[in-house]
Amino acid sequence: MPRSLPLSAALALTLLGTSAFAQPALSPNAQTGSTTGGVLPLVSVGQSWPQAQESYNIVITPANAGRPLGLEVYSPTLNLADYVDGRRGAGYFGDEIYSAQKTLQTSFVLSGPGGTVVSRTFGTNREHTWESLFNGALPAGTYTLKVTSQGNGKNSFSLRVSAPFALETSDFSVNARDTERSALLAARLSIPREWIGRTVGVINYDMDGPQEAESWLVLPGNVRRNLSTSANGQAIANRIVVTDAMVGEWQVYVRVLPTTKQYSNAIRYSFRIGDQPTSAVVGGFETPQGTLIANRLIVDVVDPQGNPIPGSSYVLVGENVVRPALPQGYTPVSSSVLEGKGTVVSPTEVRFEPGNNRVRFVARRPSVIVEVVDPQGAPIPGASSVAEGGVARPILPPGFIPVSCEVLEGQGSVVSPTEVRFQPGDTRIRCVARPQRLAVEVVDPQGAPVPGADYVVQGNVVRPTVPQGWIPVSATVLEGQGTAPAPIEVRFQPGDTRIRFVLRQPAGGLAVEAVAVFGDRRIPLTGVPFEVAGQVLNTPATVPLTPGDYPVTPTPIPDSTFTPPQPGRVIDGQTGRVTIEYRVLTSLSLSVAPDLLGACDVTQLSVVAKTNFPYRLPATVRVNLPSGWTTDYPLQLSGDFGSGQALRLKAPVRVCRSDTAQAVLDPSGLSTTGQATVRAPGGANASRTVENGAQASLTKTVEPGAQGYTVTMTLTVNGTIDNLRIIDPLPTGTNPAVRGAVTVSGAPGVSAAADGEAVVLGRVSTGTYRLSYTLFTDAPSDRVVTAPELSW
Numbered sequence: 001m002p003r004s005l006p007l008s009a010a011l012a013l014t015l016l017g018t019s020a021f022a023q024p025a026l027s028p029n030a031q032t033g034s035t036t037g038g039v040l041p042l043v044s045v046g047q048s049w050p051q052a053q054e055s056y057n058i059v060i061t062p063a064n065a066g067r068p069l070g071l072e073v074y075s076p077t078l079n080l081a082d083y084v085d086g087r088r089g090a091g092y093f094g095d096e097i098y099s100a101q102k103t104l105q106t107s108f109v110l111s112g113p114g115g116t117v118v119s120r121t122f123g124t125n126r127e128h129t130w131e132s133l134f135n136g137a138l139p140a141g142t143y144t145l146k147v148t149s150q151g152n153g154k155n156s157f158s159l160r161v162s163a164p165f166a167l168e169t170s171d172f173s174v175n176a177r178d179t180e181r182s183a184l185l186a187a188r189l190s191i192p193r194e195w196i197g198r199t200v201g202v203i204n205y206d207m208d209g210p211q212e213a214e215s216w217l218v219l220p221g222n223v224r225r226n227l228s229t230s231a232n233g234q235a236i237a238n239r240i241v242v243t244d245a246m247v248g249e250w251q252v253y254v255r256v257l258p259t260t261k262q263y264s265n266a267i268r269y270s271f272r273i274g275d276q277p278t279s280a281v282v283g284g285f286e287t288p289q290g291t292l293i294a295n296r297l298i299v300d301v302v303d304p305q306g307n308p309i310p311g312s313s314y315v316l317v318g319e320n321v322v323r324p325a326l327p328q329g330y331t332p333v334s335s336s337v338l339e340g341k342g343t344v345v346s347p348t349e350v351r352f353e354p355g356n357n358r359v360r361f362v363a364r365r366p367s368v369i370v371e372v373v374d375p376q377g378a379p380i381p382g383a384s385s386v387a388e389g390g391v392a393r394p395i396l397p398p399g400f401i402p403v404s405c406e407v408l409e410g411q412g413s414v415v416s417p418t419e420v421r422f423q424p425g426d427t428r429i430r431c432v433a434r435p436q437r438l439a440v441e442v443v444d445p446q447g448a449p450v451p452g453a454d455y456v457v458q459g460n461v462v463r464p465t466v467p468q469g470w471i472p473v474s475a476t477v478l479e480g481q482g483t484a485p486a487p488i489e490v491r492f493q494p495g496d497t498r499i500r501f502v503l504r505q506p507a508g509g510l511a512v513e514a515v516a517v518f519g520d521r522r523i524p525l526t527g528v529p530f531e532v533a534g535q536v537l538n539t540p541a542t543v544p545l546t547p548g549d550y551p552v553t554p555t556p557i558p559d560s561t562f563t564p565p566q567p568g569r570v571i572d573g574q575t576g577r578v579t580i581e582y583r584v585l586t587s588l589s590l591s592v593a594p595d596l597l598g599a600c601d602v603t604q605l606s607v608v609a610k611t612n613f614p615y616r617l618p619a620t621v622r623v624n625l626p627s628g629w630t631t632d633y634p635l636q637l638s639g640d641f642g643s644g645q646a647l648r649l650k651a652p653v654r655v656c657r658s659d660t661a662q663a664v665l666d667p668s669g670l671s672t673t674g675q676a677t678v679r680a681p682g683g684a685n686a687s688r689t690v691e692n693g694a695q696a697s698l699t700k701t702v703e704p705g706a707q708g709y710t711v712t713m714t715l716t717v718n719g720t721i722d723n724l725r726i727i728d729p730l731p732t733g734t735n736p737a738v739r740g741a742v743t744v745s746g747a748p749g750v751s752a753a754a755d756g757e758a759v760v761l762g763r764v765s766t767g768t769y770r771l772s773y774t775l776f777t778d779a780p781s782d783r784v785v786t787a788p789e790l791s792w
Contacts, residue, residue: 040184040254041075041093041156043175043266044106046149050205050235051268054147056159056167057279058110065140070162071110072135075128076120078104078155083263091128094175094264097153104151108133112143114310115327118299135298135358136308154266170270170277174254176213177264181256186215186269189250195242201272202227202252205235211259213267220248227252235268297322298358304333309363323349324361329424333362367426368392375403375434383433392420394431398459399438401495405431438462439498445473450503462490464501471572473502506547509575510568514539516560517583518617519667525615529555530580532568539580545570552578559585559612586611588621590663592674599678599704599781600656607649607663609641609670616640620666621649628657628705629676657704678704681784688790694719696764696792698726702785708740708776709784715761715769726759726771727789733779740774758791 044054058069075093082088082095084102097104104124110117110133118134133145145167149155156175159167174186191200207213207230215227217240230236240246254267271278301312301324313325326332332347340357342350350359370385372394382397392412394402402417410427414420420429442453442464452467460482466472472487478500482492490499514528528539531553535543549567556562560582568578591606607621622636633651641647653661655676664671680703687697695718703710713726730737742752742759747769753760759771777784 040180040186041158041175041177042147043094043154043156043173044147044149045154045173045266046104046151049173049266049268051171051173052148054169054173056145056147056169056172058143058145058161058165058167060138060140060143060165062140064164065138067165068135068137068162069165070135070160071118071133071145072160073108073131073133074158074160076106076108076122076131076155076157077129078106078122078124078153079126079128080124081126085126088179088263092177092179092263093128094156094177095154096264097151099152101151104149104153104155106147106149106155106157108145108147110134110143110145112138112310113141114139116313116325117143118313119315119325132298136300136302138308139310154264156264168279170279171268173266173268175264175266176254176256178256178260178262181258183253183255185251186254187252187271189252189271191242191247191250193244193247195273196244196247197242199239199241199274200250201237201239201270203235203237203270203272204228204230205268205270206230206233206265207267208232208262208265211257212262212265213254213256213260215252215254218251218253219246220250221245235270297352297356298339299324300338300358300360301326302360302362304362304364312363314361320353321349321351322359324363326363329366330363331366331426333364335359335361366424368422369428370394370420371428371430372396373430373432375432380433385431387422387427390421390423392422392427392429393418394433396433396494398494399436400433401436403432403434405429436494437496438492439479440464441498441500443500443502445502445504453501453503455501460492460494462492462499463488464503466503469505470503471506473504476500476502506572507544508547508570508572509542509544510550510552510570511542511575511577512537512539512552512568512580513577514554514580514582516613516615516617517581518619519669521618521667522581523615523617525582528557528580528582542575547572552580554580554582557582558614561585582613584611584613584617584668586613586617586619586665586668586670588663588665588670588672590623590661590672590674592661592676595674595676597655597676597678599681599709600654601678602652602654603676605649605651605653605661605674607637609647609665610644611642612644613642616642616645619647619668621647622664622666623649623651624662624664625653626657626659626661628655628659628707629661630654630656656707680704681709681781684785684787686788686790688792690792694721694792696721696724696790698788698790700728700785700788702775704781705774708774711773711775713759713771713788715764715771716767717764717769718766720763720765721792722763723792724761724764725755725791726761727757727791728759729757729786729788730775731777731779731784731786733777733783735778737775737777737779740776742771742773745770745772 078095082092084097105121107121109119120133161167204215209231210229217225219225227238228236299314299322301309303309312327315323315325317323334347335344335350337350338358338360340352340355342352342357344350368387370387370392372380372383372385374380380400384395386393404417405414405420408428408430410422410425412420412422412427440455440462442450444450450470454465456463475484475487475490477490478498480492480495480497482490484490512530514525516523516525525539529536532543532550533545547570549569551567552565554562562580562582565578565580568576570576587610589608593604597603605623607623609619609621618640620638631651631653635651637649639647655678658677660673660675662671662673683701685699689695697716699714701712730739739754742754744750744752747767750761750764752771
């Protein structure tokens with residue numbers, strides 16, 4: 001029956017011309033009632049055939065591993081009565097030889113993942129019989145049966161396996177005989193829906209033309225589709241694009257025509273999906289009537305537990321001797337005849353009589369004993385070994401080091417203290433190991449042992465036991481191999497090992513510094529004494545201390561003040577910091593000498609910045625002059641002062657008006673002032689009285705100003721006067737004097753105008769009038785005042 005295969009298996013084919021011939025009385029595979037229309041044997045052609053080797057696959061799934069395979073072949077020999085004797089005997093199966101030597105050999109070789117399972121070679125005889133190729137169980141995997149004929153002829157045969165196994169192939173040859181002229185079912189193809197639109201190829205080779213045979217497909221719905229017939233020695237491909245109506249089972253038929261001129265016709269079928277070969281399933285015929293089942297040999301090659309030995313097979317010597325073929329290294333144990341008649345010659349040979357026989361050969365793996373002992377020869381508790389593929393290795397428990405290995409029995413070579421390569425056969429090996437030497441030190445940073453410290457070992461991990469108050473620093477593998485993922489852990493490799501753990505007591509530090517706060521500047525100070533933790537040190541200093549809070553006591557410094565800093569906090573592994581701030585006290589003076597001067601005379605300004613602070617301080621003194629004070633000298637000086645050494649600035653200044661100068665000390669911003677007074681040049685007055693008329697008097701004063709002189713004249717009038725003129729001569733100097741604009745106050749509506757050396761008021765009434773103007777002159781101050789006169 002056809003079966004559906006996964007898409008990965010491509011095309012599922014059921015080949016029915018090859019199969020399970022069975023006789024109910026003799027075979028568990030027997031079927032009753034023919035469903036194929038006849039027998040269509042497989043065939044192996046010796047020469048001039050495109051397929052030199054017929055190949056069939058058997059897939060054993062893990063679920064079916066261990067079930068008896070039951071691989072049997074019908075007519076593996078070439079029957080000389082079929083054709084060579086010049087007549088066709090009863091049960092003609094299509095065997096033919098075309099040479100005078102009348103020799104043809106056919107080999108059946110089953111191989112799998114472990115190598116060859118069974119290999120049988122058959123020659124010629126004069127009867128068709130069933131032969132057992134392999135009846136035992138096999139591990140899961142894909143096994144291939146290859147059938148090859150040597151000689152000028154062809155050998156027809158049929159194959160069968162026990163359920164649930166099947167024989168699969170993609171290319172196979174059948175032998176259509178003229179004794180079977182009914183339609184013979186050659187294959188069943190299962191077409192899945194996923195193949196719609198893809199091309200299925202059905203190829204036949206060497207059908208010898210349309211007069212010899214015909215072949216066709218029966219598609220779903222009982223639709224017949226004829227296949228082209230290949231000519232002699234040629235192949236022809238029938239390519240069919242799958243449609244929706246074609247999904248399902250396709251049946252491939254072949255029929256020998258009455259016009260045939262051949263006793264039998266070898267035809268090769270191939271199946272493709274696209275260009276890829278597919279797989280096919282072989283089986284489905286019952287045993288032909290009158291078939292002789294004279295010899296049936298089942299050979300089991302198993303281990304003492306009854307499990308098939310992978311890679312084992314057997315060899316037939318002549319017609320009645322069978323010997324096991326054991327994988328390298330296996331030792332024969334026994335042989336027995338389970339069914340039939342025979343004689344056990346030795347554990348490797350059985351002679352059997354014709355008939356149905358079952359023989360069992362038992363063999364054991366070579367005995368490989370690996371002793372793992374200490375130097376005194378005592379077994380090491382927990383030790384084991386592994387011996388695979390000709391290599392033996394000891395497996396040591398943690399804490400042991402391999403020393404040596406030697407081969408006590410058998411053949412082999414010692415590669416290392418942990419590896420021995422041995423030859424197949426019974427072998428005894430001894431491997432010696434000794435306890436690992438592990439030395440662990442737990443010390444302080446100076447290398448001295450830490451009191452109360454110890455260590456523990458768990459497997460290949462060693463850890464120190466840390467006394468209270470101590471802190472792990474590092475872990476180092478001094479000898480041997482290992483890694484230190486943390487300061488409290490080392491993972492070491494087998495071998496002598498020396499490890500050092502370093503611990504320390506909690507420790508940190510306190511950094512103390514001093515600065516002078518001078519304005520917006522912070523000036524570091526060195527050598528300033530301070531006390532901390534009972535020690536007197538000088539700044540800057542870092543003191544190693546255990547964690548905690550530590551008060552810092554500063555030392556007073558002349559001309560400065562300080563605020564006791566907060567206690568310094570020390571944390572393990574860190575350095576705390578304390579800064580002592582000294583605020584500097586300074587003095588600044590400004591002297592003006594002389595401080596009473598004539599107008600625009602020169603005086604001396606002296607600025608002095610001082611402090612007894614015992615460290616030099618960078619500073620700048622500067623002088624701000626008021627208007628009317630001028631100098632050609634610098635009014636700013638930068639430099640260092642302190643320790644009693646002053647910073648001094650002197651400058652001559654011309655003072656033309658009484659005012660105050662300012663001195664400033666940077667960066668502190670401290671300031672002070674100095675005053676100078678300028679003597680006035682003097683004054684004058686005039687009066688005039690007219691009989692029976694008005695009376696007027698005038699007082700004139702002159703004061704030095706920021707620029708030039710300020711002249712003020714006070715006019716007192718009794719009566720009304722028209723065109724009052726004040727004669728006010730300008731002083732005589734190197735350059736002509738200039739009178740500024742004259743302003744009048746105290747009399748609304750009265751204005752003044754300059755007219756040469758006179759100031760004209762126009763009409764004035766009884767009252768007091770104040771006139772003022774600025775006088776610009778380079779005349780000496782004692783000649784600035786001139787005598788005025790009144791006129792009207």
